[in-house]
Amino acid sequence: MATQRRWTRSSAAAARATPSRRSSTPTGPVRPAGHGRERHPRVLLGSPVLIAPLHPPVPLARSLTTIDFVSGGRLLPGFGFGWSPEGYQAAGLDFSRRGARMDELLDALEPLRTEDPAQYKGVQLSIPLHN
Incomplete structure (x- = not known):
């Protein structure tokens, strides 16, 4: 991809140690984060x-x-993996496997961010080759 990899699996692992009661979609409150780029050039x-x-x-x-x-x-x-079984049930996912799914998701994000075309094959996640 066009940018260097700044966020890593280790920073995500630290974040997942604490359960959160809040959830967000990637298009929710995260999206406006890019708008302050010129005004605050050094702020993460x-x-x-x-x-x-x-x-x-x-x-x-x-x-x-x-x-x-x-x-x-x-x-x-x-990144967090959640505390509520109801959220996983609503998504049709096994709550007891959330840690393993998080590990695979973090592994899958790497090629999705850095390779074109990208694919991933794991136990719980499988992403066919795509652009």
Whole structure:
């Protein structure tokens, strides 16, 4: 992709240690984060904690990569895996596997952000080759 990789798996792992009662979609309060780029050129842009395993990986990667690009490579997203079984049930996902799904999602985000075309094959997530 166009920007250097600033956010990493280790920063995401630190963020997932604390459960959050708030959830956000990638198009929710994160999107406006890129608009202050010229006014505050050295400020990193943190996001609300995203319950990442509940999000489809391709739209999540596209949203985060776009925000990172618009902000000049300063995105520092917050990822969590959630505390509420009801959210996972509503999404048709196994709550007991949320940690493993988070690990795979973080692994899948890397090629989605850095390769074109990209694909990923894991136990819980499978993303066919696409542009």
